[in-house]
Amino acid sequence: xxxxxxxxxxxxxxxxxxxxxxxxxxxxxxxxxxxxxxxxxxxxxxxxxxxxxxxxxxxxxxxxxxxxxxxxxxxxxxxxxx
Amino acid sequence: xxxxxxxxxxxxxxxxxxxxxxxxxxxxxxxxxxxxxxxxxxxxxxxxxxxxxxxxxxxxxxxxxxxxxxxxxxxxxxxxxx
Amino acid sequence: xxxxxxxxxxxxxxxxxxxxxxxxxxxxxxxxxxxxxxxxxxxxxxxxxxxxxxxxxxxxxxxxxxxxxxxxxxxxxxxxxx
Amino acid sequence: xxxxxxxxxxxxxxxxxxxxxxxxxxxxxxxxxxxxxxxxxxxxxxxxxxxxxxxxxxxxxxxxxxxxxxxxxxxxxxxxxx
Numbered sequence: 001x002x003x004x005x006x007x008x009x010x011x012x013x014x015x016x017x018x019x020x021x022x023x024x025x026x027x028x029x030x031x032x033x034x035x036x037x038x039x040x041x042x043x044x045x046x047x048x049x050x051x052x053x054x055x056x057x058x059x060x061x062x063x064x065x066x067x068x069x070x071x072x073x074x075x076x077x078x079x080x081x082x
Numbered sequence: 083x084x085x086x087x088x089x090x091x092x093x094x095x096x097x098x099x100x101x102x103x104x105x106x107x108x109x110x111x112x113x114x115x116x117x118x119x120x121x122x123x124x125x126x127x128x129x130x131x132x133x134x135x136x137x138x139x140x141x142x143x144x145x146x147x148x149x150x151x152x153x154x155x156x157x158x159x160x161x162x163x164x
Numbered sequence: 165x166x167x168x169x170x171x172x173x174x175x176x177x178x179x180x181x182x183x184x185x186x187x188x189x190x191x192x193x194x195x196x197x198x199x200x201x202x203x204x205x206x207x208x209x210x211x212x213x214x215x216x217x218x219x220x221x222x223x224x225x226x227x228x229x230x231x232x233x234x235x236x237x238x239x240x241x242x243x244x245x246x
Numbered sequence: 247x248x249x250x251x252x253x254x255x256x257x258x259x260x261x262x263x264x265x266x267x268x269x270x271x272x273x274x275x276x277x278x279x280x281x282x283x284x285x286x287x288x289x290x291x292x293x294x295x296x297x298x299x300x301x302x303x304x305x306x307x308x309x310x311x312x313x314x315x316x317x318x319x320x321x322x323x324x325x326x327x328x
Contacts, residue, residue, distance in 0.1 A: 009159035015286040022279045029272045040261040070213050077091035097204040108193045115186045122179040131316050152295050173323035241255035
């Protein structure tokens, strides 16, 4: 293992290359996500609402229900709903 | 103080409005920053490098020097510089 | 105006310093926002819901209404509500 | 294909589930990246500098060289280096 300026060069290079490969895979998947959204949009779906759905589905149903109720209370308090 | 659904409506509204005013001020300043960059660009300056300068000026000179040296060592280690 | 390496040094420095001052002001306001949220939290308000309220208040009431209805339709479609 | 509130429910659900699967894969890879950085840190490497190396390796060598030279010129102009 070559040593350069006090650090283990081969070891560092191996870490860097592992991260680069993983980042490439991640970018490829991000591209796939983008394509699915584009396809959904092409089928007439609203992708902004889809993103909300996906965020809400990650929550526990009870937590989601509680949050919706609290949001409703706050909206009434500041006069956003009658 | 009106009470709506168990929360103190006036108090909540006051907090919300204070935050909204502050966010407006912040957005105005962000707009000013953008304008200064645009003016600098119009005068031929490279705004990407300007951002680097601003980031580097926030660091202690010693820390910056150390970081530059370490970056140089790592670049040599992975074969980016001869 | 001094010239350094082909660029107008004083002019560049002036742009940099203007941006730094604006960024400081922006950071101070961001700190104020944080304090108001902390104060609201200390008064028993849910800051996550407050952020939702602030986001929703930026929208046109009609747009907000439409978005809520569409969200409800989508939630039913994917079986999130009965 | 069931229809709910004017949208094609099954089709929407299928898009949502495809995105959720991809997002899970992406999150798993992001977790792997984090682990490699943690392992590198455990071996004494500076992960902040590693991130800089990874960013710099994405650039064309000529572009990187040009940017470094311009940064040096700007640093001299604002008095950061003698």
